[in-house]
Amino acid sequence: MAHIRHIEDDTGDLVDLVYFCSDSCNQDWHPDGIVVKGVEPYGGWYGCQEVEYDVECAGCGDIIEGYDADRPDPGEVADWRLLRGE
Numbered sequence: 001m002a003h004i005r006h007i008e009d010d011t012g013d014l015v016d017l018v019y020f021c022s023d024s025c026n027q028d029w030h031p032d033g034i035v036v037k038g039v040e041p042y043g044g045w046y047g048c049q050e051v052e053y054d055v056e057c058a059g060c061g062d063i064i065e066g067y068d069a070d071r072p073d074p075g076e077v078a079d080w081r082l083l084r085g086e
Contacts, residue, residue, distance in 0.1 A: 001047065001048045001049060001050060001051075001064075002019045002020065002021070002047070002049045002050075002051045002055065002064045003019070003020040003021070003022065003023055003025070003026040003045075003046055003047040003049065004017050004018065004019060004020070004046055004047075004049050005017070005018040005020070005026065005029075005039065005040055005042070005046070006018075006039075006040050007039050007040075008040070018039065018058045019051065019055045019056070019057060019058060019064055020057050020058055020059050020064075021057035021059070021060065021062045021064050022047075022057075022059075023045055023047055024059075025057055025058070025059025025060050026042060026046075026047075026059065027042050028059055029042075029058055029059045050066075050067055051064060051066040051067070052066045052067060052068060053066040053068055054066050054068075
């Protein structure tokens, strides 16, 4: 599950998303205010968002695992690491 911030263009249309692994990474990312035009400042909790594919956390670089449709249903496999051979 990911935390998300929106990036908008000059007209206010959504053009991209910034992903975080936790609310603390989201809060700590540019804590003194966003200087990049179009990136919204931290506006509170916006977590527990499913992502389809693995994405990197913009705050710390950890990988946020997606639910990729090709993976088995979590109810069928006790631990994803077993599938990966870890």
